[in-house]
Amino acid sequence: MWNKNIETFIGCESSFEEAEIVLFGAPFDSTTSYRPGTRFASRTMRAESFGLETYSPYQDKDLTGIHVFDGGDLELPFGNTERALNEIREAAQEIVDADKIPCMIGGEHLVTLGAVKAVFEKYPDLHVIHFDAHTDLRDDYLGESLSHATVIRRIWDLVGDHKIFQFGIRSGDRTEFNWAKEHTDLHKFNFEGLEQAVEACKGHPVYFTIDLDVMDPSAFPGTGTPEAGGVTFLELLTAIGKVGKLDIVGMDVNELSPIYDQSGASTAVACKVLRELLLAVNK
Amino acid sequence: MWNKNIETFIGCESSFEEAEIVLFGAPFDSTTSYRPGTRFASRTMRAESFGLETYSPYQDKDLTGIHVFDGGDLELPFGNTERALNEIREAAQEIVDADKIPCMIGGEHLVTLGAVKAVFEKYPDLHVIHFDAHTDLRDDYLGESLSHATVIRRIWDLVGDHKIFQFGIRSGDRTEFNWAKEHTDLHKFNFEGLEQAVEACKGHPVYFTIDLDVMDPSAFPGTGTPEAGGVTFLELLTAIGKVGKLDIVGMDVNELSPIYDQSGASTAVACKVLRELLLAVNK
């Protein structure tokens, strides 16, 4: 009767070997300039996923029918951004090397950079689909080049022009919006133009990064920088369904901050987004 | 000047004798498998209803113009589910026997079973309209046949096939959705098909049960198991208006959990739903 206490996101109970997707947490938020706390997202989602069904009536699929391994959380050093990103990259590397899809739970959005580096090494033609309220395109922020506010710019350093497709964006400074006009495919406010972006990504390897604050604060208040004017959960669901048809080689969900989620509704919606993402990407 | 301190839901100050509708609370949540707390819904709604107007600009009706008696809360034993349901049934029985409409405030959704039993005894042709995020159609849950997750199945044991109309459903396991195809009239996600259901119920006695989590967590986060993808308050209002035209012989609102409602907005919307329900059902 008595076994070790294994905790996974609900329905993600495959072994590493049989898994197609490998889930792991990257509890890091040291560069968060406003309200920290996303470091607790992965462990909270794991615990609260108990309130979620494994079955999706939207996709008529079930987490028990696919193969996901949950490797728990990385132990990252706080305050040393470079080292933390390296550790994320190495973790993702092992997953990519095993021909599996890394699915990371942030943490602040900067963690995406670590995972993208690992994926990009294998897939130099990497395209990136980015759902977010924020541009994240600053070249530096408070003098730092590695920051939650610069992460997509750093990814652009890797993948180059016209490989990054941004949706839902409604916050940033003017220079970022202007810069985007020449270098990324930025869509303000919602998912208008997503079909064309999906079309453009067909046949290419795609990294899919979801900053959960792309949702309106009414649906997702529990985040460091809630930005009014976002998309609904159902709009996000539909968009995930479209992107999920692409050749996803890496993905993440970011920026849940449980301390600002007294009702638990933000954690619950984050769990559901993750379930739908896993089911949509699974082939 | 000094009288006993009588507390009612706002505007529900009739005597039992003159009342058409009898309001009471069923503070029970012992089978809640995830986050308990709905036991405090009725007393919190009563206290916070002070922030609500008695007048509805939607229906142009006023609670002071109809006759509702508020009998306070039942004192239910925690941990003994069968006994608690019997006490609910007996309370509802007295109301039904007096030719009045019971309107119960849960509590977890299982309390509905107690009230339905009382109503069904008098109205063997009982039809049930069920708004909820969850199917509640399991045959047993964690080995228990009496559970918040089985309540509609237990009601089906009484009323039988094709008498139960479910709306807004977006969570359950696959077997429940499949079972529903043959035994109930289940509508996923929203109120599509409600007109036909109302048509089908015309001329029959109807029990109307509202699990408030049918609303999206953006409108109603303060509940044990918030499920993204629900209906808006205005959609619920419109639906209540349609159902309210039927021959309602019993009704309830369930699953507000005040402890998860730091802002009070969930309690406030629950109060407003109750006001609109009372006004819609009153003839």
Next chain:
Amino acid sequence: MWNKNIETFIGCESSFEEAEIVLFGAPFDSTTSYRPGTRFASRTMRAESFGLETYSPYQDKDLTGIHVFDGGDLELPFGNTERALNEIREAAQEIVDADKIPCMIGGEHLVTLGAVKAVFEKYPDLHVIHFDAHTDLRDDYLGESLSHATVIRRIWDLVGDHKIFQFGIRSGDRTEFNWAKEHTDLHKFNFEGLEQAVEACKGHPVYFTIDLDVMDPSAFPGTGTPEAGGVTFLELLTAIGKVGKLDIVGMDVNELSPIYDQSGASTAVACKVLRELLLAVNK
């Protein structure tokens, strides 16, 4: 390096002299009959505005490009309503006398009366556009003529019939709605009819008062009396854009109650509404 610690709403760093708009807080909530706490709105908004960008992608304008002075908060006596209103009036008077636009952060909605009195003295043809969930048209409330629930009625005492345009209203007693039919231009629930109202106000000086609870509690739960059935943030944004084209001579945003805003999302949306309002009104 070491200077005094000046705190302003983000981007509102003009001197009084060069400013077109003068921002100030009126931290008063003594007549609030239900849940007090709006006295902390202005200082909380100032502190939390640090999480907001100065640039609006909606209007393609930036707070750093316009001239707003932030004068901090008035120090108002609690419990003496008349004196508090006088002090608000005097403060607004100085702004109006300097040919600037006062932009007040409440506080409960009654503070509007103080500012309107100052503005009305200079602009006897004053028209008022009022966004709110509540009618605020009672003649007295709990025996008091000066109350958050009577404020628009008191303003009507000044400006008279057919000068007040109300939108989003969904709570009040029947007599208020009836009274409005003859004296104000009241629009229930949303912004239907706003274009005509804007047309009617053209060429007249306009005071624009926004009770933030005009928004649905899903978007703005952090307020004393949340009223389900309100407008979305984007609907409010569009409406502000339309009204902002008028000749605004005074304005305010009211009724944020930070203590009921555990996630901070209500404060964040209030800050964004204020940013958009400042940008829309600035010529």
Next chain:
Amino acid sequence: MWNKNIETFIGCESSFEEAEIVLFGAPFDSTTSYRPGTRFASRTMRAESFGLETYSPYQDKDLTGIHVFDGGDLELPFGNTERALNEIREAAQEIVDADKIPCMIGGEHLVTLGAVKAVFEKYPDLHVIHFDAHTDLRDDYLGESLSHATVIRRIWDLVGDHKIFQFGIRSGDRTEFNWAKEHTDLHKFNFEGLEQAVEACKGHPVYFTIDLDVMDPSAFPGTGTPEAGGVTFLELLTAIGKVGKLDIVGMDVNELSPIYDQSGASTAVACKVLRELLLAVNK
């Protein structure tokens, strides 16, 4: 079975006629200059008293063995301090006229003035025992003579020098402490000197007012202005036992602010203080 829903503080179920003590709430906090919210104390204590036993193992007495009537809450106008105090005075007058002891639940501390006025009229030799963290001896506060910060000074206007005995005081301005040296019997920090004060009050009618913030914030954080360095619950209990032996003709407990009491522990201790006070005063 179905009766009106009567809510009392636990064990306070006597009729007005048979009662020796009459409990009532004075939900007023309009002059609170810092954090309002005490208006909700009485109704919250009534609801949460359900978690308390009626039996005191400290005094070996039981609330079911004494006679207390709970008259509910007064309906007070917010924002009009003078009128509110008059209504409190009238309510207390009726109790005093019936030869019963008024026991008021505040509200901010200013409500005490209303009750003391009623009691003083009958007992011109009134002595006052005052437990508090704050001096409350300002002559005016923000220009107002009626304020939570002036209440004991206003009572001194009535009863005069050397009739007021203050304990636990640890906050005020220097002029207040100096003024007290000539006019009241002020004891800093704790209950040192209480025996002598009790001795001095013997044979005189005594009004006993407890600002619950006399307790240390560790025991009682849920108040508007928590002041570190206070007494423990057990020290307060012992002190109540000593004062309770006097000829108490009126009493109150004040300044619980439920909104700052997330754990409920402050409300629970307030309920227990009230139980012990009722049992100690009862003869």
Next chain:
Amino acid sequence: MWNKNIETFIGCESSFEEAEIVLFGAPFDSTTSYRPGTRFASRTMRAESFGLETYSPYQDKDLTGIHVFDGGDLELPFGNTERALNEIREAAQEIVDADKIPCMIGGEHLVTLGAVKAVFEKYPDLHVIHFDAHTDLRDDYLGESLSHATVIRRIWDLVGDHKIFQFGIRSGDRTEFNWAKEHTDLHKFNFEGLEQAVEACKGHPVYFTIDLDVMDPSAFPGTGTPEAGGVTFLELLTAIGKVGKLDIVGMDVNELSPIYDQSGASTAVACKVLRELLLAVNK
């Protein structure tokens, strides 16, 4: 690198085989009559134990130096009290049968009955040391014989007179205190008399049950029924040190309710109590 995600209370990483003590959670609170929520104690303590050191400067011992296995949480049916207790008993039985000491994390206090039954079967001379704010000696509660309020009475049914030693008790009804005079060794308010009790238990097998609400709410507010007047953390620590010298054959800590612990300080103190208990009992 990628292993399954094993979560234990900090420093409790032995295998079942090598362990002397077996830790497990019993997440059950269905009979809680006031505020439920203790079901989340064990998983929250496990997660938050990350903030605790394994080393105790009080005992100069380290969790890494003893052998504790953490078996995770039982999956208990809510609403069926008898079945839940049986499952707890069976789990404890397996531990006792393997000659190890069960250490259970509740849950409400009733869970103790399940564990005691298992232990008692092996040790018919079982003595019980009970730290609590509440007597828990009712014969039935709201008509139920199995309840958090009856648990020690039910244990008395097993072990008989003068085998139960109760400390810290300060809440109950008069009949319970009277009944205790003849049947248990009840010490009110604190640990006076503990040395004698320890003396009396020497040479006997002892079950040690700690209801954490024995601590004062200042130290431990996060519980369902906080009772002012309790012991400090350091007093509890000293008492645990004394009891830990006995022949402990089973033990538990109960009644942490994380939902009422916004600051996390109650969870932190519960974790530290558990650490000290494990270190004190380990030989």
Next chain:
Amino acid sequence: MWNKNIETFIGCESSFEEAEIVLFGAPFDSTTSYRPGTRFASRTMRAESFGLETYSPYQDKDLTGIHVFDGGDLELPFGNTERALNEIREAAQEIVDADKIPCMIGGEHLVTLGAVKAVFEKYPDLHVIHFDAHTDLRDDYLGESLSHATVIRRIWDLVGDHKIFQFGIRSGDRTEFNWAKEHTDLHKFNFEGLEQAVEACKGHPVYFTIDLDVMDPSAFPGTGTPEAGGVTFLELLTAIGKVGKLDIVGMDVNELSPIYDQSGASTAVACKVLRELLLAVNK
């Protein structure tokens, strides 16, 4: 009337030139390994100091009678620990160079290192008095040499053996306690031995660093890592009085985390500690 909005800690309104003490905030918490949030301490204390009196009845001194300048908060880069510490050092340097005493509000405890470096440069004989629950003596933490858990060790790198006096320590690993035996003067649990330490520091320049978690969580729950078993507020006050008599050349208070302080009582006690510290150090 209309001036810029200057915000200071209450009573700290001197100019930089006339000030003896210069207050500033260091909002940094990037290396916090458990629960971040101390970055908001300084701004929250400034805002909430409005609830505090400037007069101390403990010391019979008043903040309005001494000279303190409040320079606001530094703008520190998150995620780059080295740069942040440099900026703190430079800020402190300017204060020390002007022959004033820096008084810093953290932030996590690591910020102390920046200020000590500045002070140490001027006073090579610097002694350090350290109140804390934690040893903070690790040589590295999670591989980082700059961390909240290593800060006192890094300070020892500067000042050397037997210059650091630690009090209240009750958490750390065994190696830290052992290391301290040879290198610092560490006192476990409370202030025993403080007189001797003060004696030893007489005639030397002293840096005084207070980690507020030296207080028991009952008095100060609002911190990242609450450690049961700490000192009371009054014990801390007495200790500050003793240390304040020394030649303090720099000081700080750290580790308030407002997000974990729902009641505000932790912020209030932090403000009072700061007031008493400023008054005690002022000559």
